[in-house]
Amino acid sequence: MKLTGAEILIECLKREGVKTVFALPGGVVLKIFDMLHQQKDIEVVLTRHEQGAGHMAEGYAKATGKAGVCLVTSGPGMTNVITALADAYMDSVPMVCFTGQVPTSLIGNDAFQEADNIGLSRPCTKYNFLVKNVADLATTIKEAFYIATTGRPGPVLVDIPKDVSMDKAEFTYPSSVAIRSYNPVYEGNKWQIKQAAEAMTKAKKPILYVGGGVIFSGASHELLELAELTHMPVDMTLMGLGAFPGEHPQSLGMLGMHGTYCANMAMHYSDLVVAIGARFDDRVTGKVSEFCPHAKVIHIDIDPTSIRKNVNVDIPIVGDCKTVLRELLQILRATVNGDQRELRKPWWNQLHEWQQANPLAYQQAADGPTKPQYVIKRLYELTKDLDPIVSTDVGQHQMWAAQYFKLAKPNRWLTSGGLGTMGFGFPAAMGAQAAFPGRLVLCIAGDGSIQMNMQEMATAVVHKLPVKIIVLNNRFHGMVRQWQDLFYEGRYASSDLETTPDFVKLAEAYGAVGLRASKPSEIDDVLKEAIAVNKPVIVDVPTYRYENVYPMIPAGGCNHEMILEDPPALKNKQAGSGQVMPKDSDTILTA
Amino acid sequence: MEHIISITVENKFGSLSRVAGLFSGRGFNIESLSVAPTLDPSMSQMTIVTSGDDRIIEQIVKQLNKLIDVIKVVDLNESDFVSRETALIKVHTRPEDRAEALRIADIFRANVIDSTPATYTIEVTGDPHKIEAIINLLQPLGIKELTRTGRVAVARESIRSTSLQTKKVARE
Numbered sequence: 001m002k003l004t005g006a007e008i009l010i011e012c013l014k015r016e017g018v019k020t021v022f023a024l025p026g027g028v029v030l031k032i033f034d035m036l037h038q039q040k041d042i043e044v045v046l047t048r049h050e051q052g053a054g055h056m057a058e059g060y061a062k063a064t065g066k067a068g069v070c071l072v073t074s075g076p077g078m079t080n081v082i083t084a085l086a087d088a089y090m091d092s093v094p095m096v097c098f099t100g101q102v103p104t105s106l107i108g109n110d111a112f113q114e115a116d117n118i119g120l121s122r123p124c125t126k127y128n129f130l131v132k133n134v135a136d137l138a139t140t141i142k143e144a145f146y147i148a149t150t151g152r153p154g155p156v157l158v159d160i161p162k163d164v165s166m167d168k169a170e171f172t173y174p175s176s177v178a179i180r181s182y183n184p185v186y187e188g189n190k191w192q193i194k195q196a197a198e199a200m201t202k203a204k205k206p207i208l209y210v211g212g213g214v215i216f217s218g219a220s221h222e223l224l225e226l227a228e229l230t231h232m233p234v235d236m237t238l239m240g241l242g243a244f245p246g247e248h249p250q251s252l253g254m255l256g257m258h259g260t261y262c263a264n265m266a267m268h269y270s271d272l273v274v275a276i277g278a279r280f281d282d283r284v285t286g287k288v289s290e291f292c293p294h295a296k297v298i299h300i301d302i303d304p305t306s307i308r309k310n311v312n313v314d315i316p317i318v319g320d321c322k323t324v325l326r327e328l329l330q331i332l333r334a335t336v337n338g339d340q341r342e343l344r345k346p347w348w349n350q351l352h353e354w355q356q357a358n359p360l361a362y363q364q365a366a367d368g369p370t371k372p373q374y375v376i377k378r379l380y381e382l383t384k385d386l387d388p389i390v391s392t393d394v395g396q397h398q399m400w401a402a403q404y405f406k407l408a409k410p411n412r413w414l415t416s417g418g419l420g421t422m423g424f425g426f427p428a429a430m431g432a433q434a435a436f437p438g439r440l441v442l443c444i445a446g447d448g449s450i451q452m453n454m455q456e457m458a459t460a461v462v463h464k465l466p467v468k469i470i471v472l473n474n475r476f477h478g479m480v481r482q483w484q485d486l487f488y489e490g491r492y493a494s495s496d497l498e499t500t501p502d503f504v505k506l507a508e509a510y511g512a513v514g515l516r517a518s519k520p521s522e523i524d525d526v527l528k529e530a531i532a533v534n535k536p537v538i539v540d541v542p543t544y545r546y547e548n549v550y551p552m553i554p555a556g557g558c559n560h561e562m563i564l565e566d567p568p569a570l571k572n573k574q575a576g577s578g579q580v581m582p583k584d585s586d587t588i589l590t591a
Numbered sequence: 592m593e594h595i596i597s598i599t600v601e602n603k604f605g606s607l608s609r610v611a612g613l614f615s616g617r618g619f620n621i622e623s624l625s626v627a628p629t630l631d632p633s634m635s636q637m638t639i640v641t642s643g644d645d646r647i648i649e650q651i652v653k654q655l656n657k658l659i660d661v662i663k664v665v666d667l668n669e670s671d672f673v674s675r676e677t678a679l680i681k682v683h684t685r686p687e688d689r690a691e692a693l694r695i696a697d698i699f700r701a702n703v704i705d706s707t708p709a710t711y712t713i714e715v716t717g718d719p720h721k722i723e724a725i726i727n728l729l730q731p732l733g734i735k736e737l738t739r740t741g742r743v744a745v746a747r748e749s750i751r752s753t754s755l756q757t758k759k760v761a762r763e
Contacts, residue, residue, distance in 0.1 A: 118605060119608070122605075122608065122609060122612055123612055123616050126659070127659045130604070130605075147659060179659065180662060181600075181601060181659060181660055181661055181662040182659045303657070304653045304656070304657070305650065305653040305654050305657050307653075308646065308649060308650075309650060
């Protein structure tokens with residue numbers, strides 16, 4: 001039977017198991033929306049801005065591990081979704097984005113709402129397609145999902161001209177895909193794996209450095225076994241949080257610019273770095289020339305370009321994390337014995353010493369201004385048994401969330417790592433909530449970044465996505481302010497927001513619930529109230545304005561040279577800032 | 592160091608822009624680039640002359656391989672290769688210079704492919720040094736226009752494998 005392009009698209013989505021499409025209509029995609037309107041299998045979440053649709057698809061993908069899908073119109077619809085595509089590309093998020101295009105006869109004529117979707121998206125997608133003939137549509141969609149979800153995942157864009165969505169063709173969905181120029185390698189080289197296993201049994205001061213690749217590959221179980229079997233400590237990247245249980249005694253927490261003292265010291269002084277699904281980003285390596293000066297490096301990654309891009313690697317293994325770890329475990333189960341525990345005893349003593357010397361710390365006075373870390377700590381304690389999904393925006397609050405919200409399982413952490421996209425958190429949380437309507441989804445945000453996609457509150461209310469937003473409100477672009485205090489002599493160039501909207505009223509204006517915790521003693525009750533509500537909630541928490549994120553490795557600095565607290569000059573300045581600082585004599589709620 | 596990279600890509604809309612975009616987006620250098628279909632019209636052959644240290648060249652090769660449309664990438668510098676470039680040089684020729692222009696063309700085994708009373712268009716093929724040399728010699732006469740193809744290159748076949756291949760072809 002012959003179907004229109006629009007019908008073919010919907011049939012393909014059904015066969016790919018797509019349940020939700022995040023979308024915003026426009027002239028050239030009306031036929032597709034019209035057909036979506038007449039079916040019930042796929043839910044259309046109408047967003048208020050295309051960037052929101054893109055981030056929702058990302059959140060959906062990160063929480064489910066499946067490709068997220070968004071659908072937008074030509075021209076401005078497509079250009080609005082670019083930020084989400086670039087974000088997904090940096091963080092390897094599987095996603096298929098359908099864009100409308102002007103009719104094929106008008107392409108290149110500067111038609112109304114025309115943009116060069118292929119040219120614009122080329123550098124921020126894994127691949128993109130312009131479908132010029134409806135007969136190619138089904139195969140193209142099959143290939144798009146295949147490319148997005150295999151190898152190193154990423155966003156794929158399918159550009160559909162208006163006439164292609166209206167034209168008819170015989171519909172057959174291909175059962176398999178063969179692209180001669182695209183054959184991702186899943187199996188690691190056996191010889192290299194053997195070498196790696198040997199190095200891992202012999203090393204005295206090894207460290208596992210794990211990233212988001214472990215999560216996308218579904219290798220958390222294997223990672224846990226590997227760490228416990230070999231008695232190696234685990235450092236996680238920002239994207240890798242949740243890959244290994246945060247409360248596990250072998251977890252040293254996050255590493256990098258705002259990683260824990262112990263995680264960074266362990267990296268610097270190790271004799272063997274085992275990188276798994278991580279890419280040696282500059283926020284992790286610091287000064288490359290002095291990165292892990294004593295260590296041999298094993299690098300397991302499905303993307304060959306990640307290997308030796310930033311640092312030299314002694315044992316490269318190109319392959320899927322899960323497949324490679326399984327092979328490694330097979331060898332290690334036979335070779336590892338009790339000796340490793342003994343061999344690594346001094347290393348663990350050293351690690352424990354570092355942990356005790358400089359644990360993550362903040363001071364919260366009972367009647368002082370609320371410290372942002374305290375809010376996250378309480379949020380964590382109150383919700384950890386509910387197995388929440390946590391999203392963040394980008395900035396100070398993101399780093400505190402990464403430090404204090406210890407995730408037990410993978411696919412619970414939605415954050416924008418590579419691109420650092422403010423405005424990511426709320427729509428991403430909504431995407432995850434759409435995938436898991438019954439779960440608790442938290443969005444930890446700053447007052448700066450939440451305003452970047454605030455409009456999606458309308459979407460959350462209409463589609464009953466009860467995301468709980470906790471706004472750590474310091475009326476600053478806090479991370480910018482922190483850098484200005486540390487490196488620009490405290491000149492707050494365009495970082496002081498001066499005023500923020502009344503978030504409680506704003507939530508209410510959208511038909512959501514607004515709550516506020518004005519002092520530390522109110523936080524528990526307000527958070528509990530928010531969690532209990534089955535509606536989208538904004539919890540506004542005015543916090544101490546000048547709190548800084550530590551430890552901090554200055555950009556281009558060395559991993560073992562961390563700033564651990566405000567320099568004295570800064571402390572004095574803040575003391576005169578008018579806000580009450582906690583004194584030693586104050587009751588400390590949490591250390 | 593200069594490297595010649597030979598790339599086999601899908602002969603389709605946008606393949607060239609993906610390759611060129613990769614070079615510009617990652618700050619890799621392109622000294623010359625040439626593209627044309629292969630014997631199999633569904634594929635194109637690109638030859639890119641680039642430069643960089645070992646790490647950069649390794650990244651270029653890996654990043655090219657990562658492109659979905661790229662079928663095969665060969666860094667020709669890893670073995671022996673032959674490369675050629677063609678230039679078309681339109682040179683001003685006053686009556687007293689015409690013999691000189693022909694002599695120079697002759698020395699370089701170049702051909703005059705178009706002639707007017709005031710110009711010759713000379714076609715020359717060779718390695719970059721040869722092209723540079725003829726340009727230098729023709730310059731005093733006055734070069735009106737110059738267009739170069741960029742280099743194409745192919746790996747040298749070892750004598751052994753060539754003879755084997757000939758046999759195979761002969762048998763077929």
